[in-house]
Amino acid sequence: MASLRDIKNRITSTKKTSQITKAMEMVSASKLSRAEDNAKSFNPYMNKIQEVVASIATGAKDASHPMLSTRPVKKTAYLVITSDRGLAGAYNSNVIRSAMNAINSRHSSKDEYVILAVGRVGRDFFAKRGMNIIDSIIGLPDQPSFADIKEITGKAVGMYADEAFDELYMYYNHFVSAISQEVTEKKVLPLTDVAAETGGMTSYEFEPSPEAILEVLLPQYAESLIYGALLDGKASEHAARMTAMKSATDNAKELIDSLSLSYNRARQAAITQEITEIVGGAAALED
Amino acid sequence: MKTVNVNIVTPDGPVYESAVEMVSTKAQSGELGILAGHIPMVAPLEIGAVRLKKEGRTDLVAVTGGFLEVRPEQVTILAQAAEPATEIDIDRAKEARQRAESLLQAKQDNVDFKRAELALRRAMNRIDVYENRM
Numbered sequence: 372m373a374s375l376r377d378i379k380n381r382i383t384s385t386k387k388t389s390q391i392t393k394a395m396e397m398v399s400a401s402k403l404s405r406a407e408d409n410a411k412s413f414n415p416y417m418n419k420i421q422e423v424v425a426s427i428a429t430g431a432k433d434a435s436h437p438m439l440s441t442r443p444v445k446k447t448a449y450l451v452i453t454s455d456r457g458l459a460g461a462y463n464s465n466v467i468r469s470a471m472n473a474i475n476s477r478h479s480s481k482d483e484y485v486i487l488a489v490g491r492v493g494r495d496f497f498a499k500r501g502m503n504i505i506d507s508i509i510g511l512p513d514q515p516s517f518a519d520i521k522e523i524t525g526k527a528v529g530m531y532a533d534e535a536f537d538e539l540y541m542y543y544n545h546f547v548s549a550i551s552q553e554v555t556e557k558k559v560l561p562l563t564d565v566a567a568e569t570g571g572m573t574s575y576e577f578e579p580s581p582e583a584i585l586e587v588l589l590p591q592y593a594e595s596l597i598y599g600a601l602l603d604g605k606a607s608e609h610a611a612r613m614t615a616m617k618s619a620t621d622n623a624k625e626l627i628d629s630l631s632l633s634y635n636r637a638r639q640a641a642i643t644q645e646i647t648e649i650v651g652g653a654a655a656l657e658d
Numbered sequence: 659m660k661t662v663n664v665n666i667v668t669p670d671g672p673v674y675e676s677a678v679e680m681v682s683t684k685a686q687s688g689e690l691g692i693l694a695g696h697i698p699m700v701a702p703l704e705i706g707a708v709r710l711k712k713e714g715r716t717d718l719v720a721v722t723g724g725f726l727e728v729r730p731e732q733v734t735i736l737a738q739a740a741e742p743a744t745e746i747d748i749d750r751a752k753e754a755r756q757r758a759e760s761l762l763q764a765k766q767d768n769v770d771f772k773r774a775e776l777a778l779r780r781a782m783n784r785i786d787v788y789e790n791r792m
Binding site: 409412413415416417419420423427516517518521574575576577578579583584586587588591594595598 | 665667668669670671672685686687690697698699700701702723725727734736738739
């Protein structure tokens with residue numbers, strides 16, 4: 372049986388750990404609410420750009436653009452959004468597993484796909500397996516602004532235009548609620564389903580021409596799709612971390628309870644033993 | 659005078675919202691002035707200033723990478739970045755200009771000239787807008 376001091380030490384260290392996890396939980400909770408606000412303020416932009424793209428794509432049928440048409444797929448790109456740090460429960464492993472499953476079932480050789488990694492965990496994972504990472508971004512702030520991710524979105528869209536790859540899939544955790552996040556796969560490029568998401572139609576005058584506008588608009592649209600996923604992923608990350616830290620705190624509390632129980636038992640046993648010894652000693656003297 | 663609602667929206671949130679008498683700005687095909695009742699139109703914008711005239715004064719907003727969507731009673735400007743003149747950090751803009759200029763002058767092979775030039779144009783635009791804000 373562990374000595375009194377051992378148990379005492381374990382209780383103290385578990386208490387310290389639970390203080391840290393508790394603090395991390397609260398930090399993540401406040402970051403989560405900020406991330407939700409960010410996602411909310413991004414919505415008007417996304418809705419509007421979707422509306423305009425849809426009405427141009429349907430209104431001007433003859434206007435074509437490389438981003439709208441499917442071409443034979445020689446190379447696929449996967450944009451995988453993970454976090455920089457761990458301690459977020461199954462957040463990273465879920466998204467990586469689902470990306471790996473897709474890659475393994477679709478491709479037989481490493482030449483058929485490339486990876487764009489967001490977040491240190493994902494980058495390290497794919498690098499370790501010798502996969503072809505063409506770009507990675509790490510150290511994203513917790514509340515990324517559009518300027519922070521412009522580089523990777525611009526690059527991804529530019530590479531598609533240069534035919535470095537022929538389709539682009541995105542893997543990220545979609546934020547459903549604070550306790551539930553869903554791994555989502557989304558095909559970003561080519562933009563095949565824009566026309567399907569149409570709402571109210573307006574027939575526009577195009578200045579100078581539909582093609583010229585698509586030229587400007589579609590890269591922006593694709594970039595904002597990626598940005599939206601990043602914001603979504605960030606919110607999920609904070610939510611996942613919050614839940615993970617909450618259960619860590621709960622577990623620590625349980626551990627402390629059971630440790631204090633055995634501490635008290637051991638203490639009581641020691642006292643009883645002492646009394647027995649004293650009584651025994653006194654009895655021996657009386658004779 | 660009849661007014662038209664103007665919204666300037668960026669990925670980081672709405673930047674400007676107001677009813678104005680006239681919107682004028684520079685599109686890629688030339689200068690544009692828009693009054694209430696304009697036919698629906700879409701046009702990509704240059705890096706530049708959007709001038710919003712109302713009640714005898716003019717609000718200025720610096721806009722980058724945007725386009726303009728016009729409806730008879732609603733004008734929406736979607737931009738990757740937009741700042742009202744009153745919120746521009748002039749020191750940061752000047753710093754950005756200097757950085758871009760020195761990049762352009764360095765004439766090194768590894769410098770992405772197109773990007774440096776765009777950065778310079780954005781910085782100059784913000785400085786211009788700031789200086790004409792009254």
